[in-house]
Each structure stands twice: as structure tokens, then as C-alpha cells.
Amino acid sequence: MRLPLIAALTLTLGGCVASYPAPPPMPIPAPPGSPQAAAQTFLQVVAAVEPVAEELCRTQGAVRTCDFRIVVDDRPGQPPNAFQTLDSRGRPVLGFTLALIADAQNADELAFVMGHEAAHHIAGHIARREDQAVAGALVAGVLAQAGGLSPDEVRAAQDLGAEVAARSYSREFELEADALGAQIALIAGFDPVRGTGFFDRLPDPGDRFLGSHPPNAERKAVVAATVRQMQGY
């Protein structure tokens, strides 16, 4: 696409008396709030956050693979969401839906979410969550047997135990990922406290017993404390 344009410009300039060096190509500024502007911000955040997350993973991580693959989930109609998983080769994947990228109000929010998801991997949460769900099921099964329940009731208690264990541990994991994610975002040059503005637009899960996420106020407090600690006051 560029070649015909350059050829056309050369032809036009060729007719002028004086010739000027061609100006450097100007990046077209995307209108604020447009999907293009959101995409540009996202790419800037990836460029800054990914190397910091990988370095922290290599030096302090509980896992072996630290070569993150960052993907955009561009299936239409997906809600704002970010996730982390492993691909078939065991490489860590950080995924972001288009709606999340568009919904972010600034680069600090994207950097904090990216740091948070990377932190889940760095801290080895996937493997730990599975271990803890099994441990929770065993404990609940033993307690149910002690209470003289039928085999079906024991199984139901085991399922509930696994679920409660996984959810309560996932609250702990969320706070751990918030703290480590705040570190990553701060080192990468962003403001994680401003980044937690994201929580203001999420429904607060409150502190219900089975809530898998801690209350937003608790998450913000953890991030603020982490930043204060890192800045030494």
C-alpha cells in the first residue's frame, strides 16, 4: 500500500522547482476514547510490563517457564475480562478481551491488570489451586464420615469442601496477585494505585462467605500498602 503512495508523491514533487527531503512519516494520532487509542495504549503497556514480569518471574518465581505470551481475545461479545493460563507447551499465556482493553480508563489500569495476571503465574497459583481443592475435599470427606453420613452425602460434602477450599484460597491468591501485580506495574513505570480505579467499575463481591474474590476495598488497601512499602514510607 505504501509504494504507490510514495511513487505518487515523487511524481508530484518532481514537478516542483525546489525539492525538499521527505518528512518522516507521522503516526496518525488516534482520537481519544477510540478503539485505536485503546489498542495503542495496550501495546505500550505490553512493551513496558512484559519484560518486568519476565525478569521478576525468573528471579523470584515459583515456576520454570517465564516467557509470557500475551494474547487478545477478540471474539465478539466477550465481557471485560483478563485471564492467565498455560498453552499446550506449558508456556504462560496472559489473555485480555477487547472489552477489557476498551473499558480501561488509562494505561495504569491496564498495567495493573496485566501485572496481576502475570503474578498468578509467577506465584504458581494454578498448580497450588488444584492441590488445595483436593486437600479441601479430603478434609470435608473425613469430617462428613465422622458425622455418620451415607456415601452419597459424603460425596456431596467432598464436592462442597473442594469448592469452599478452592474459593477461599482463591481470595488469598487474588490478594497475593494484587500485591505482586502492583510491584510489577510500579517497576514498569505505572501508578498501581491509580490502576485500582478499575475496581470502582466492578461490582463489589463484598465479604460473603463463598465469595471467590475479596472485597474491592481490601484489594485497594493491599495495593496501596505495597506501593508505600516499595517507596519506603
Ligand SMILES: [Zn+2]
Ligand atoms: Zn486474579
